[in-house]
Amino acid sequence: MDLRIKLTILADAAKYDASCASSGAKGRRDGSTLGSTEGMGICHSYTPDGRCVSLLKILLTNYCIYDCHFCVNRVTSEIPRARFTVEEVVRLTLDFYKRNYIEGLFLSSGIIQSVEYTMEQLIAVARTLRQQYGFGGYIHLKLIPGASEELIHEAGLWADRLSANIELPTQADLQRLAPDKKHETIVGAMAEVRERLAEVRSDRQAGLHPPRFAPAGQSTQMVIGATPTPDRAILQTAAALYRDQQVRRVYYSAYSPTPHADARLPGQPPPLMREHRLYQADWLLRFYGFEVQELATEPNGNLALDIDPKLAWALLHRDQFPVDVNIAPREMLLRIPGMGVRNVDRILRIRKYHRLTTDDLRRLRVVWRTAAPFVITDDPNPGLQQLDRVDLRRRVRSKPTTPSLFDGFIGEDER
Amino acid sequence: MIVTIQNFADWRDKARLLLAANFSPQEVTFHDQRTGAGLFADDPLPSIATKMAFRVDREFLDAAELAAWHRRGDKWNLLYRILWRVTHGQPRLLRVESDPDILELRRMGKQVSRDAHKMKAFVRFRRVVHEGEEHFVAWHRPDHFVVRLTAPFFARRFSSMFWTILTPDESVTWDQRELQFGPGVPQSEAPAWDALEELWRAYYRSTFNPARIKLAMMRREMPVRHWRTLPETEIIGEMLHEAPRRVAEMIRHTEGCGRSAAEFLPKNGSWDDLRAAVLRCQGCDLYRTATQTVFGEGPIDASLVLVGEQPGDEEDSAGRPFVGPAGQVLNGALSEAGIDRQRVYLTNAVKHFKHELRGKRRLHRRPDAGEIVACRPWLVAELERIAPRVLVCLGVTAAQAVFGHGFRIQEARGRVLPSPCCPQTLATYHPASILRVPTPLAERYRQLLVRDLRTAKELAG
Ligand code: SF4
Numbered sequence A: 001m002d003l004r005i006k007l008t009i010l011a012d013a014a015k016y017d018a019s020c021a022s023s024g025a026k027g028r029r030d031g032s033t034l035g036s037t038e039g040m041g042i043c044h045s046y047t048p049d050g051r052c053v054s055l056l057k058i059l060l061t062n063y064c065i066y067d068c069h070f071c072v073n074r075v076t077s078e079i080p081r082a083r084f085t086v087e088e089v090v091r092l093t094l095d096f097y098k099r100n101y102i103e104g105l106f107l108s109s110g111i112i113q114s115v116e117y118t119m120e121q122l123i124a125v126a127r128t129l130r131q132q133y134g135f136g137g138y139i140h141l142k143l144i145p146g147a148s149e150e151l152i153h154e155a156g157l158w159a160d161r162l163s164a165n166i167e168l169p170t171q172a173d174l175q176r177l178a179p180d181k182k183h184e185t186i187v188g189a190m191a192e193v194r195e196r197l198a199e200v201r202s203d204r205q206a207g208l209h210p211p212r213f214a215p216a217g218q219s220t221q222m223v224i225g226a227t228p229t230p231d232r233a234i235l236q237t238a239a240a241l242y243r244d245q246q247v248r249r250v251y252y253s254a255y256s257p258t259p260h261a262d263a264r265l266p267g268q269p270p271p272l273m274r275e276h277r278l279y280q281a282d283w284l285l286r287f288y289g290f291e292v293q294e295l296a297t298e299p300n301g302n303l304a305l306d307i308d309p310k311l312a313w314a315l316l317h318r319d320q321f322p323v324d325v326n327i328a329p330r331e332m333l334l335r336i337p338g339m340g341v342r343n344v345d346r347i348l349r350i351r352k353y354h355r356l357t358t359d360d361l362r363r364l365r366v367v368w369r370t371a372a373p374f375v376i377t378d379d380p381n382p383g384l385q386q387l388d389r390v391d392l393r394r395r396v397r398s399k400p401t402t403p404s405l406f407d408g409f410i411g412e413d414e415r
Numbered sequence B: 001m002i003v004t005i006q007n008f009a010d011w012r013d014k015a016r017l018l019l020a021a022n023f024s025p026q027e028v029t030f031h032d033q034r035t036g037a038g039l040f041a042d043d044p045l046p047s048i049a050t051k052m053a054f055r056v057d058r059e060f061l062d063a064a065e066l067a068a069w070h071r072r073g074d075k076w077n078l079l080y081r082i083l084w085r086v087t088h089g090q091p092r093l094l095r096v097e098s099d100p101d102i103l104e105l106r107r108m109g110k111q112v113s114r115d116a117h118k119m120k121a122f123v124r125f126r127r128v129v130h131e132g133e134e135h136f137v138a139w140h141r142p143d144h145f146v147v148r149l150t151a152p153f154f155a156r157r158f159s160s161m162f163w164t165i166l167t168p169d170e171s172v173t174w175d176q177r178e179l180q181f182g183p184g185v186p187q188s189e190a191p192a193w194d195a196l197e198e199l200w201r202a203y204y205r206s207t208f209n210p211a212r213i214k215l216a217m218m219r220r221e222m223p224v225r226h227w228r229t230l231p232e233t234e235i236i237g238e239m240l241h242e243a244p245r246r247v248a249e250m251i252r253h254t255e256g257c258g259r260s261a262a263e264f265l266p267k268n269g270s271w272d273d274l275r276a277a278v279l280r281c282q283g284c285d286l287y288r289t290a291t292q293t294v295f296g297e298g299p300i301d302a303s304l305v306l307v308g309e310q311p312g313d314e315e316d317s318a319g320r321p322f323v324g325p326a327g328q329v330l331n332g333a334l335s336e337a338g339i340d341r342q343r344v345y346l347t348n349a350v351k352h353f354k355h356e357l358r359g360k361r362r363l364h365r366r367p368d369a370g371e372i373v374a375c376r377p378w379l380v381a382e383l384e385r386i387a388p389r390v391l392v393c394l395g396v397t398a399a400q401a402v403f404g405h406g407f408r409i410q411e412a413r414g415r416v417l418p419s420p421c422c423p424q425t426l427a428t429y430h431p432a433s434i435l436r437v438p439t440p441l442a443e444r445y446r447q448l449l450v451r452d453l454r455t456a457k458e459l460a461g
């Protein structure tokens, strides 16, 4: 089969994986002669769907012996199939990289023959790139849950980032839609990575020079909206993964009915806004000191779609407002709707030398329409009168915009 | 006082003299050499009389140096104004990030950083072979003067290559050892083509999800002014043009099997309820073109169940399974294996006749995976109630309905295996396939069918 056709099929099959970031790894790999990772990933292009093109994101093959119902590559799906050789992926990566099209490679695969065999093939690509061609660009390898400890260790030796996909929010969801997969096995693979990362860290602290292991850590992805599981349970799973497995990022991928979809799946995708709200809530969990119980407060256990989760929280806790931006502690500033971490830190710096006014906040590009009813400034703030109004929700809601799916995850690179 | 500035170092030196001589920002006008010097010649700078000591912190110098790459000609005035304020009573001015001058300084710095970032992103090298040596050459038009700012990045990243980046302002070359800067050049001097761009476009097209169009987002991050040097942007028009068709295709496929028989299945009714329900099934589109549902037939306490693929033309008219030519082959095989058809339950994986009209003839067509999955609830319901001792799948469609799509009949024919539907399941050839293959092979298939039926009979007792 012509390389171009293979590329068409195997890029198409990989595009539903949301993890596109190429950030997090820094420093030159020993012996590399081509390529660098500079801490912050670069988006080399954008497709008309608004998504960043940073890595050559492909599958080694879309043949798969498993039957995960939400996945286009499942064995029962009638799609054109293809398989790259290790050498072909290596060549493509180098050719693209040398022309500055990409930051590196994101390689995943359907499962062929066996878990071990598949993992070995993925590793072979990374090993060849590193050892034979001195490639120092970014490599993200997908871990096939169930692969042995040795294979996971070797994968981490060559890759910057590893990820085992959690696939669906709960074990019950998996049972329903991915009968070949088990939550435990997937989390087991993550735990292996976490332990190895900890080992390497402590060896380094002890002054040893342990072999490299996935310097950009691990991430994971779950498909949302393929089952009725509410946002609260989704966020609980995410919070547990952040806490227990120290994953760097959880990616939420709104289930989109794929060609040849399966009858057990809903025919409709979840609203894109839902994915966006989950990213916002995820952000609040990681950087704003929120707990899952405080979010997803709609009666059905979901996040509100019409307002962002921080605003939703503030509206339910009006007794804790208004907050004086000139004296409030950081934790409380972080809870003001319409105010981001960056601005909170700027305010903390500014207020040592200058008392902030409504004008200052506007100039800092705080979302003033949203924030006004919740803050006390050095000058009179007429917005404050609204705090007790019943229709506050409607008034402060920012104009509905189509969420940009990547607000959430480009964030890491650009914020 | 008019002063022309070449670059940041130049500004720093001159600003120091002006500051020492106590020139206020209102008294000085800076002109930028690159963006066109002023009409008037420079005034002579004050000569240093006293070495005046003043300190500005590193933070200001860094921020100023970054902003100095900006294309705006009046940047030197802003920098001097801030310098003046910092040294005249506002040493912490930089911390007041909401101050208009500081905001402006930061904004310019940000625009420069962003432009440098975009340069790192959008430079597209083209490979040229020159005297047997590989060179990579790119042409790029940055918004600001960021060539020198980004060159070290390219040197780090592509250290083992020979490369050149051309811009209208300045060019830079790397010979694997050091960077060399030269004058700017027009785009016409850059190579026009690289064979690999075809593959890159193929990738770009495939990685695009036609169900989500966010042009504003794309344009914000990849401004149109850069498109002429980005080979992938050539096909954006085509991609958008074909997007509705690709989405429609996706939806059509989804609608075809977004439904299933499950919603027509009675929760826990009698056998008659099940029969009545299946006659009304609209779990997939096959009911539209078929005459009627053909449900299973036979004793519901049978110890042996045979599953075929789907009803054929005659079954569709009669409303009963295995009454056409394939049924005759089956009858022959059953009696040769010593099985009484009356004691066997016969059914199909798909309950409606799938066909294609060719003139007046209705030609059999194999059901696809979606239809098999859609119809499976009926088969499961039948098998749950009958709970046979042995299940025989006739043909690959039946076997895949029972075992899953991966089932290969050539490899597993005749083997007794546990399946989700029955602990003893075996797959064999469909009698219709015997009608379709050439005679010598047909006889061989028939013998295997008989042999497998015999095995089933023994197991069923
Ligand atoms: S194992 Fe992976 S590729 Fe295979 S069906 Fe499941 S999700 Fe798809």
Ligand code: SF4
Pocket (backbone or CB within 6 Å): B260, B261, B278, B281, B282, B283, B284, B285, B286, B287, B293, B350, B351, B352, B374, B375, B376, B378
């Ligand atoms: S083929 Fe099966 S699922 Fe489709 S309409 Fe007929 S009985 Fe229902």
